Structure formats: C-alpha cells, structure tokens
Amino acid sequence: MLIQRLTIIGVGLIGGSFARALKRARVCAEIVGCGRQLDNLQEALRLGVVDHYTTDLATAVQDADVVVVAVPLGHIASVFATIRPILAPHTIITDVGSAKASVVADAYQELGEHICRFVPGHPIAGTEKSGVAASFASLFENRRVILTPLAETDPQATALITQLWQHTGAEVVSMSVEHHDEVLAATSHLPHVLAYSLVDTLAQMEDRREIFRFAAGGFRDFTRIASSDPKMWHDICLANRTAILHVLAHFNADLAELADAIEQGDSAHILSIFSRAKTARDKFSG
Template sequence: MWARCALPALRRCGKSWHDGPRVKLAVVGLGLIGGSFARALRAAGQVSSIRGYDADERQRRLAVDLGVVDAAPGSTAEAVADADLVVLAVPVLRTAEAMAAVLPALKAGAVVTDVGSTKQSVLADVQAVCGALPPWFVAGHPIAGTEKSGVAASNAELFRNKRLILSPHAAQDAGALALVRGLWESVGARVVEMDASRHDAIFAATSHLPHVLAYAFVDMLSRLGDAEEIFANAGGGFRDFTRIASSSPRMWHDIVRANRESVAGLLEQQIAELSELLGLIRDEQWPALQARFERARNAREQHLAHIE
C-alpha cells in the first residue's frame, strides 16, 4: 500500500492555478463544505469536471440535480478514478474510511486534501491508512460554514474573505501544497499555514468549545418544566447565542471526539470560571461581577477592531 502512497504529486507546469479550467475535481462527501467548494471552483473557472460521492444516495442525486457535480457515481472509486484533486469532505472520524476507499483508485499524480475541523486526528488517520504520511496529502480547514448542512445549503460564496488553514507536514510535497493553496485562493479564501497541534488548540477554544456550550445550554433549557414558555419568549440574544446549536450533532460529536483533549481542558477551565461567577452572584459581589463583564466586553471589542 505504501507504494501507492508514494505516487508523485501534481506539478504546476509553470502556469498559474488561475489560468482557467484545468483540474478534474472529485469530492467525497457532498455536504455544505464539499458542495460549496465544488460550486466555488466551478464559478472561478478552475475545474474541467466535477464528480462526487456521498454515502447518502439522496445527496448524490440532489448534487447532480443542483449542478454541484457533473456526475455522482455509486462508489468512491468511480468518483475519484480520473481526478487530479480529491477533496475529503467527510466527518473527521470517517477520514480513515474515506482515505482507504480513495487510495486504490487514485491515478498517478493525484493530490488529496481534506476540510476537517481537526488536523492532528486527520493526519494520524491518513498515516494509519498509508503507512506514512504521503507527500501528496494536504491537510486543510476552511473557517467558514453555517448551522445548515447538506448539499442543498451549499453556496459558491461561502469561502470569500474567509480564512483557510493549511497544516503542512514533514513529508509535504511543495507542488501539492501549491495546488491546494492556489485553488482556495481562487475562490476568495485567505490562506494561512499553521502547525496541526496549534490549529487544534486554537479551534478548540474558538469553535469546538462554543458548540459544546451552546448545545449544553439549549439542552438544559429544554428539560426545564416551563421550557415551552421559555422558548416562546426568547429574543434576539437567545437566538444569537444558540444559533450554532442547530449545527449537525453528528459532525460536532465527531469533532469533539477527535479533539477531546484540547476541548476537555478548556471545558474544565470554563467550568471553573462559571463557578467563580456563581460565587460572585451568591455573595452579591456586584462590582466584581460587573468588572468581569467589562473585561470580557473590552476583549471582544479589541478583537473586532483588530480584524476590521
């Protein structure tokens, strides 16, 4: 199997990736992100053909009907057989399964990338399947999405002006990395590189933990005796805070499980912070409580000013 993993990566041939249709694309996992990337690359003129596969036959049919892909065969091998670039857009815990299905059908020179929200687990799974990290595999993560899921929610503009994290590994082929970077840039993404472990620590704090908190909060309210009245009177603040609790439970279960050490450490810290706030309220320490609120508001405002 390692002989297959050692296939040479696709090279740039002296041209820009923005020169026009040139890549035969295959997308494994026809959901929001995979479908949006396919739509965006087609709109940018970067693909000559798009084939896709999803375990859900309804998603395959819908992807074809919506024009997201040109064809959606009934197997992963058929979908990726002639592809220059294969995108694994599956839940992170299915990375190994998807790679194992893709590997025997890859043509020489193909590049494989992913869009998973964890990077250490993805690289570990790819290595487990291949025996070593192949030079042609590029680990990626678009910082974009909505609480909606499925190919019907896909949007060609989803990645415009959004960050795209690439996590090169020690065996990384420069040509494969350049291909993936160029294609993401062509759809408007702002590409940065980041070590996989650093990526997982950062996104545990900024994405994974917030989803855990949103799910936990809504679940708590739903089990109160007057839950129906509570939800009926919820305003904009409730909707803003809980929007991400409408995200795919399966996907976020997989993400938290794949990044459990980082998420658990931050969750413990958050529980300690909440316990301190509870103490301030119980002891009627109102100036100290207000100071906490002000510190948090100032931190958020400074962050927003920096990114704007």
C-alpha cells in the first residue's frame, strides 16, 4: 500500500472517480468520504467507493495521510479553516479545483504551517454529470492532471500526489498557478460560458419550443456541457474572472469580425475563418 488512510472531502464525480481508481489500483488501505449530503455518502458506501463516511470534517481528516478537497471553489476556504487545527503534521493536502489562484490564496490564508504540505492540483477530466453515482474508475485514464506546487511545497508531498494520480492512469504535468488559470480559461472555462449563454439565449426566445424541437446532433454536441453543475461553474467564473474576461474579450472581438463578414457578404473571409478553424480542430482531435 502506498498510503494507509485517504480522506476525500466532496465525494462527487471527481472525488468519487479518484477513490474508485485508487481502489482499483490497491494503493490505499482505507478511504474515508466526507460531505454534507448524507444520501450521497450512503450511496458512496453502498457502491464501494469509500470504506467509511462521516459528515464531520474533524473526524474525517483525523490521522489521514492524504486529504483530497473536492468541493466547489466557494467552499474551499471554509474547509481549510475547519480542518487546519486537526491535521496531523504528516498529512498532505491536495485539491481538484479548476481555478488555482483562488485556491492558493485560500490556502495561504487558512492553512498556516500546513502550507508546506499542500499540493494544488486539477485533473483535466470530467463529464456533465455530478454526484457519486456518476463516478467511474477510468475517468482519468490517458487524461492530464496539472499540479501547481508552491515555493513552500515539500517536494516529497508533490511526489506522493504525483504517484497517486499516476495510479489512476493519468499523465501528471506541472505548471505555475498563473499559467494554469490562463490556459484553463481558454480551453475549459470559456466553452462552458458559451454553452450556458447559448442555451439561455435560445430558451428565452418566443419560439423556443420550435427551436428545441428541431435541434439536432450539432446542438446537442455543442451544448452538452451546459448540463454541468451550475453552482460549480458559477464559482469558477468568479474565482478566475480576470483570465476568463481576458479570453472572452478576445472571443467577442473575433465574433464581431465574423458577424461583420457575414453582414458584408465577405465570402472569402468567412471561408478563411471556417477553414482555419476546421484545420485546428482536426489537428486537435487527431
């Protein structure tokens, strides 16, 4: 066994899938789940995702080797503040938050002397589903996990978290907090903002029933992520607002350029944009 006791605070899609993957790899002797929704924790136990569960944070982290914080970004500071007095000196803390600057700020504010055992992380994986029932062991296979260790982070702590993620089948990469938030604003946060906005716009149109009645596969593919947890993405937008606004402004400028080309009937420019986009998308999709 790599570690004896792992505690997951927030046993949802990501936390639950992490637990399932580590159980499959047999690297944890015991996995404890913690959260506020008793029915979700009971389901986690029934599904074999966790070995024990509790709704009490202090009980959950006591004597843990690793604590994984997998709650919405808006709740991370309060979790850090609550667990700080109970954490053992050897306990390593990590998270799965999609915006790292806000999490790191919360860690500096609330973790105190435990900051050297904190390894910020973010798995680039997920679905539009939520809750432990949506979790599955292969979620992270052949996906990337980004770690953004701090100057104070103990290299041994980073090495252990790296090993845990590798046991899930993920590729682990490291980058700065700032670079992470810039990249994710463009590749993850902006697409979610656009999907939510498009669906909301169409849903408010007078002939919305007719619009959704005739929506085909392209609409479903493009808007799938608008079925993601609204609270989670609300928190992400606020936590990474500067980077999101920057890339959104860039997108708005390009969209205005395309709108102008359509208005002017500029066939060559429209075709150039679409062709360039197809080439980039085909290269990305392999």
